[in-house]
Amino acid sequence: MSDLPGLYNYWVTVFLMMAGFYVVISQGNLVKKLVGLSVFQTSVFIFYISMGKVAGGHAPILTEGVTVYSNPLPHVLILTAIVVGVATTAVGLALVVRIREAYGSVEEDDIQALDNAADTEPDGPADSAESPRP
Amino acid sequence: MLLAFLMSIALAVIRVRDLFVVVMLSSVYSFMTATLFMDLDAVDVAFTEAAVGAGVTGVLMLSTLRLTGRWERRPSHGPLLPLIVVSITGAALIYGTLDAPLLGDPMAPVQQHVAPRYIEQGPVEVGMPNMVTAVLASYRGFDTFGETFVIFTAGIAVLLLLGIQEGPQTKPGRTAIGDQLVLRVVVKMVIPLILLYGLYVQFHGDFGAGGGFQAGVIFATAFVLYDLVFGEGDARLVAPPSWLHRLGALGVLIYGGVGLYSLFVGKPFLDYSALSHDPVHGQHFGVLLVELGVGITVFSIVLAIFYALSGRNKAT
Amino acid sequence: MMLLLEILSGVCLLAGSFLCITGGIGLLRLPDFFSRVHAAGLTETLAAPLLLTGLMLQMPWSLELLKVLFILILVMATNPTASHAMAKAALHAGHEPKLGDGSEQGETSSKA
Amino acid sequence: MLTVAILAVLITMVLALVRAFSGRPSVYDRLVAANLCGTKTVLLIALGGYSLQWHSFLDIALLYAMVNFVGTIAVMRFFEYSDAAEETDTGGSV
Numbered sequence: 001m002s003d004l005p006g007l008y009n010y011w012v013t014v015f016l017m018m019a020g021f022y023v024v025i026s027q028g029n030l031v032k033k034l035v036g037l038s039v040f041q042t043s044v045f046i047f048y049i050s051m052g053k054v055a056g057g058h059a060p061i062l063t064e065g066v067t068v069y070s071n072p073l074p075h076v077l078i079l080t081a082i083v084v085g086v087a088t089t090a091v092g093l094a095l096v097v098r099i100r101e102a103y104g105s106v107e108e109d110d111i112q113a114l115d116n117a118a119d120t121e122p123d124g125p126a127d128s129a130e131s132p133r134p
Numbered sequence: 135m136l137l138a139f140l141m142s143i144a145l146a147v148i149r150v151r152d153l154f155v156v157v158m159l160s161s162v163y164s165f166m167t168a169t170l171f172m173d174l175d176a177v178d179v180a181f182t183e184a185a186v187g188a189g190v191t192g193v194l195m196l197s198t199l200r201l202t203g204r205w206e207r208r209p210s211h212g213p214l215l216p217l218i219v220v221s222i223t224g225a226a227l228i229y230g231t232l233d234a235p236l237l238g239d240p241m242a243p244v245q246q247h248v249a250p251r252y253i254e255q256g257p258v259e260v261g262m263p264n265m266v267t268a269v270l271a272s273y274r275g276f277d278t279f280g281e282t283f284v285i286f287t288a289g290i291a292v293l294l295l296l297g298i299q300e301g302p303q304t305k306p307g308r309t310a311i312g313d314q315l316v317l318r319v320v321v322k323m324v325i326p327l328i329l330l331y332g333l334y335v336q337f338h339g340d341f342g343a344g345g346g347f348q349a350g351v352i353f354a355t356a357f358v359l360y361d362l363v364f365g366e367g368d369a370r371l372v373a374p375p376s377w378l379h380r381l382g383a384l385g386v387l388i389y390g391g392v393g394l395y396s397l398f399v400g401k402p403f404l405d406y407s408a409l410s411h412d413p414v415h416g417q418h419f420g421v422l423l424v425e426l427g428v429g430i431t432v433f434s435i436v437l438a439i440f441y442a443l444s445g446r447n448k449a450t
Numbered sequence: 451m452m453l454l455l456e457i458l459s460g461v462c463l464l465a466g467s468f469l470c471i472t473g474g475i476g477l478l479r480l481p482d483f484f485s486r487v488h489a490a491g492l493t494e495t496l497a498a499p500l501l502l503t504g505l506m507l508q509m510p511w512s513l514e515l516l517k518v519l520f521i522l523i524l525v526m527a528t529n530p531t532a533s534h535a536m537a538k539a540a541l542h543a544g545h546e547p548k549l550g551d552g553s554e555q556g557e558t559s560s561k562a
Numbered sequence: 563m564l565t566v567a568i569l570a571v572l573i574t575m576v577l578a579l580v581r582a583f584s585g586r587p588s589v590y591d592r593l594v595a596a597n598l599c600g601t602k603t604v605l606l607i608a609l610g611g612y613s614l615q616w617h618s619f620l621d622i623a624l625l626y627a628m629v630n631f632v633g634t635i636a637v638m639r640f641f642e643y644s645d646a647a648e649e650t651d652t653g654g655s656v
Contacts, residue, residue, distance in 0.1 A: 010231040018224040026216035031195065031202060035156050038191065042167050045183070049176045052249075054240045059177045059617035060253065061342060062263035068240070070175040071249040072256075072265040076274060079266065080281040082182045083347045083432060086191050087288035090439045093198040094295040097446065100202045154641065155589060158596050159582065161633050165603045165626065172607060177617055184622060188600075189629040196640040314538055317635070320531040327524065328628050335621070342618040352625070359632045362639045460563045467570030470602070474577030477598060483590055486581075490598045501567055501605050505612055508564070517620040521608065521627055525601065528631040532597055539638045540590045 009050040016043035028108040030096045034089060041085050048074040153199050161192040177343040178266045181335075185351040190436055193358055197444040261414035262340040262421065270345065271421040275404040279389055282428050286386050289435035293379070296442040321363045328356040336429050340418070346425035350432025357437050361444070375441050378434040385431030392423050459507035466500030469493045483540055491533030498525045564613045568606065575602045593637055600630035 016039060023036025052074035060072035096106055103111050164187025171180035235242035252269050260268040270278055336349035361369035396408035406420025407413035476489025502522045509515050582595035604626045611619025 010234055011228060014224050014227045014231065017227070018220045021223065022216055022220045025219065026213055029153065031153055031198060032156060035153075035160055035195070038160065038187075039163070042164065042183075042187070045179070046167065046170065049171055049174045049179060051235075051242070051244050052176070053174045054245060057175055057240075059175045059343075060265040061177065061617050062257045062265070063617065069253050069265070071245055072252055072269050073249050074244070075176045075179050075266045076270045076277075078176070078179050079182050079270065079345075079347060080278060082179070082186050083351070084281050084284050084288075086186045086194070087285045087435065087439075089191060090194055090443070091288050091291045091295070093194055093443060094292040094439075097198055097201050097443065098295050106202045154637070155592055158592060158637055162579075162582065162596050162599050165600055165630075168622070168626075169603060169607060172611065172616055172619065172622060173614075175616075177619075177622070180622055181625060184625050184629055188626075189632055192633050193636045196636055200640055314535055316531055317535045320527055321635075323527060324524070324628070324631065331624065331628070335625075343621055348625075352628075355629065355632055359635065362632075362635050463563045463567040467567045470567075470570045470574045470605075471577075473598065474574035477581050477595060478577050483588060483594075486591060487594055490578075490594050494598060494601055498601060498605055501571075502608060504563070504567065505608060509612065514620055517624065518608065521604065521620065521624050524624065524627045525604065528627065529601060532631060532634045533594075535635065535638060536590060536593060536597070539641065540588070543590075543641070 010047065013043050013047040013050070016040075016046070030099065030106045030108065031093075034092050034096070037092070038085070038089060041081075045078045045082065048078050153205065154196070157192055157195045157199065160195075161188040164188045164191070178264075178345065178348075181343045181348045182351070185348055185355065189355045190351055190358075190440075193362075194440060194443055197440065201443075201446060259414070260417045260421065262418060264340055264342060264345075266343075267339050267345050267421065267425070271424045272406060272417055275393075275406075275424065278424070278428065279393065279404065282386055282389055282431050285435050286382055286431055289382055289438055292439045292442055296446055317363060321359060325356050325360055328352060328359070332356065336425065337422075339425055340421065346428030347432055349425075350429040350434075351436060353429070353433040354436040354440070358440055361440070370441065370445075373437060375438060378438040378441070381434035382431050382438065385427045385429070385434065388427035388430065389424055392420055392427070396420075455507050459504040462500045462504030462507065466497045466504060469497035469500065473497060484537060487533055487537050487540075491530060491537075495526065495529050495533075498522075498529065564609055568609050568613070571602050571606045571609065575599055575606070578602065589641065593634065593641075596637075597630065597634045600626065600633070604630065 020036045020038075020040030020043060023039065024033050027033060027036065052071035054068055054070045057068045057070040058066045060069045060075065099111065100106050103114050105111060105114075164183055167187065168180040168183040171177075171183060235244075239245075252265060252273065256265045256268045256273070257263060260272045262268055332349045332352035335344035335352055336346060339345035339349070357369055357373055360372065392406070392409070393404040396405045397403050399408040401408040404420075404424075406417045406424075408416060409419045409423075410416035470493065473490055473493030476493065477486050480486045480489050499522050502518055502525070506515055506518050506522075509518070578595045578598040582592050582599065604623050607619055607623045607626065610616075611623070
């Protein structure tokens with residue numbers, strides 16, 4: 001499938017990127033935002049890797065009888081980016097856990113409402129007893 | 135075909151509100167991505183994506199969900215405004231791609247600049263068949279050092295945020311899943327295989343796909359599996375958190391120490407030719423050490439993050 | 451000899467493909483969770499080794515062959531375990547298997 | 563023959579994905595479907611890699627088989643946790 005020439009790979013990348021972006025800006029749940037962020041991240045990875053592809057090329061591992069290799073540089077960048085990505089995601093998750101403990105919710109709206117309430121009355125917010133969706 | 139799968143999974147991720155399902159779908163998604171990477175010749179990247187995206191990220195997200203709750207509320211505002219923003223951005227980006235080089239074009243600007251040197255000289259200068267490892271550890275050793283450090287910092291940040299839980303917090307084997315005899319036996323059988331495979335990946339990285347990043351993640355996966363099935367207490371006895379923190383620092387130290395050694399000998403920082411009389415031999419040795427450092431760091435940091443997330447009790 | 455190998459591998463691959471699709475259809479069409487697990491788990495456990503054996507019969511003798519063997523063993527060990535554990539977990543979580551008492555009762559899979 | 567097998571695997575993946583998306587009636591169905599999808603990916607890589615001459619595809623397939631197992635176990639374990647949690651503190655704010 002990668003033998004077809006064209007730009008469709010980039011278009012799919014853009015689609016995925018926008019899907020992740022949409023999740024990040026439209027959804028209120030912080031964990032879901034992180035999932036959206038990782039979808040976004042993955043689209044960037046796909047973009048880099050598609051740029052490094054050479055038609056008819058082989059994986060950049062020296063093999064006998066192969067002269068055309070794909071570009072190893074994007075691979076290196078993305079390889080480290082993936083692992084760094086998981087580390088940063090973990091930091092995000094830790095922040096979410098702390099937010100959950102401090103505010104009792106991981107929904108953006110609740111957090112904002114609690115912040116506003118805290119601004120008006122300094123006693124601090126009461127428990128935001130939002131019953132979970134069944 | 136794969137791209138269609140990817141798109142549909144992305145759509146489903148947007149729609150579904152059960153966050154558990156979202157995480158499951160995203161791990162299927164990352165399997166697909168990894169297959170796509172295989173198809174685009176990026177063997178090492180596929181390796182990393184499979185180990186990280188499907189394994190570790192999923193497990194970390196699940197242990198967060200355990201703490202934060204499973205259901206997402208319906209967003210309070212309508213989807214129209216974000217949709218407009220997204221479509222405008224997407225249209226702009228697609229317009230931008232129209233000038234981009236075609237997929238697989240060997241004359242594209244990306245292929246012209248540095249890559250040919252790596253491809254032609256890499257195997258000669260560094261002396262290992264896997265160019266990705268050569269570029270990763272030798273030519274771009276500084277970058278990789280920085281990235282190892284980022285991982286280390288991220289681990290420290292998570293530990294600062296969540297606190298260090300010393301010792302077992304829960305009784306071993308309290309989950310119902312741990313009572314399943316078949317599962318316990320098979321897991322006991324599989325874990326040595328995973329560890330062995332991790333070692334293979336670590337030291338075979340010069341010749342085939344693999345390297346320190348992947349091996350560290352695979353090692354951590356084995357311990358995570360042990361923890362999942364046998365309960366938190368048991369895994370913590372095998373790999374105590376305090377050791378992990380020291381190991382994480384040790385990995386970075388090994389990497390930095392290699393660089394400093396070459397500095398002492400009178401060569402530039404991280405110039406592995408200093409390690410031996412024969413430059414190629416020295417390169418080989420240096421890459422091996424550096425990958426070892428990276429592997430140790432990644433393993434211990436990933437496992438420490440997992441402990442920190444999973445050991446925390448649910449807030450009331 | 452080569453012809454024999456070809457035929458054998460072809461048979462393995464075809465049987466594997468058949469089982470594979472059967473499992474997929476079963477997963478989609480069967481009425482309750484436990485029968486779906488059985489469809490997925492059983493066919494998968496036979497289809498994967500068949501396909502891999504077919505592949506092994508085609509490959510030249512090398513280290514790669516041993517790796518396929520390794521995958522085969524791993525798949526055969528983990529797959530039934532995962533199915534078993536899933537079924538047990540579902541039972542634990544309160545899913546009741548739909549017992550056949552002659553009449554077609556309860557929901558059928560609405561997905562066509 | 564390999565092509566037939568690859569096509570069969572792809573079709574099965576589509577079927578499994580449909581089940582995973584519809585996800586009726588329970589999450590366990592999705593879990594089975596996701597597991598099936600993972601195994602099919604292993605097969606796809608093994609078969610496709612051989613026919614397309616990818617480099618060191620078997621390492622990847624092996625890794626997939628392991629990670630798939632771990633992922634399934636993880637999801638199951640956390641399902642269990644969440645059920646237990648919902649039983650004990652249903653009144654808590656989640």
